[in-house]
Amino acid sequence: MARFDLTDREWALIAPLLPNKPRGVARTDDRRVLNAIFYVLRTGSPWRDLPERYGPYTTVYNRYNRWAKAGVWLRVFEALAAASPQSMQLIDSSIVRAHQHAAGRKKGGPDHAIGRSRGGLTSKIHVVVDERGLPVRLALTQGQASDKAVAPDLLEGLPASLVVADRGYDWQHLIDLVRQRGGNAHIPTQRDRKVQRSVDPSLYRQRNLVERFFCKLKHFRRIATRYDKLASNFLAAVALASTRLWLRAYESTT
Template sequence: MSQYELTDFEWCMVEPLLPNKPRGVPRVDDRRVLNGIFWVLRSGAPWRDLPERYGPRTTCYNRFTRWRKAGVWDRLMNAVTAAHSGEIQMIDSTSIRVHQQAATARNRADNCLGRSRGGLTTKIHAVVNAQGLPIRLGLTAGQTHDGQIVDCLLDHLGPRTIVLADKAYDANRIRSLIQEHGATPNIPAKSNRKWKPHFSKRLYRERNLIERFFCKLKHFRRVATRYDKLASNFLAFVQLASMRLWLRVYESTS
């Protein structure tokens, strides 16, 4: 078995969450197809280089895109993260270089392609829990300010949640958004802020967990460099990589 393939434990977790197809022509073995998709995710190789043991590359690619359009990857992500602990959450972003293969997308704005100091980039935004595991994910163009997507990412906070973030999120609007959910922002104040809100340096040290998450995420080469023209396909790969990190933690603690 390749190190990229699902273990028996991971497959037992994923199989019940996959779509059922009781009628019609039986589809190609789900586990083999998923292993092919994870091979592309981890190796970063083009679909055409998929090893023969995973079956036709068109089958794996078509299943990947069809299930993305049907919301299967979204449902899997929600199911895997449903049991997360929300007492402490951290939000941040990381920039991903866009390969020339993806740079030819027709509508760059709609596909989260933008210019920044590193050239053409895409930003991955994430919210992680106290274990450094992702709860919410999002994409923007590389030059987009981090605060522009917080409304989508911080829409699930509990009344006793503490949100850790860096100075990029120090805005009255973001603090108010967090407090409206009954949560508490722990964000360092910018140097030009006249009123300095309460801030715990001890809690803020925990924020290194989200940096570790991004490092683990970039072990998946299809995420470390963006090869996909469509933002929806790239986000699906980010979701699959995130699910794999969750499944490994579940397996190690079982």
């Protein structure tokens, strides 16, 4: 088994979540294709540089691209994340620089979630993690997008919980939304506000869980730098890396 390949336990967890192919020409071995995709995500290698043991790189890339467009990778991630009890929800975001290969969309074309910020051409990954630091919701925007503006959509449909975030999420509308859902927001106010909101220090320190998540996520070199031109493909890469973190968590508890 190669270094980044799925273990038997990981494969047993993910295999039932993949699309069925009841008829027609047999599909190329799903496990080999997934191992190839994880190799690319982890090492950052170009698709055409895949080792021969994974088969033709075109087969791997086409499967990755087709299933990203169909939302398969996101659904796999969501199925695993559904097991989270979510007694706590921690929100944050992280900037990712876009490689020149990812830039260059046509003027007037679709938004590929690449914007210009102080770091140059960037995208921003938004996440909600649970009390174990495992991701339960993902989103992708341009690098200059406001964190607090994305937060309501991130929390939409999630169970009521303790919501912890930094000052960048200080927005009365967001705090009211959390309260209306039956939750409790622990978000400090901006320092220039006359009335300061108190936040439980022990809860606020738990934000290190989401910071550690981003550290683990960016071990996948194709996440740490964005090479994908399409937003759907890059979000699929983030979802697959997050899926791998969930698989390891499942494996460690069995």
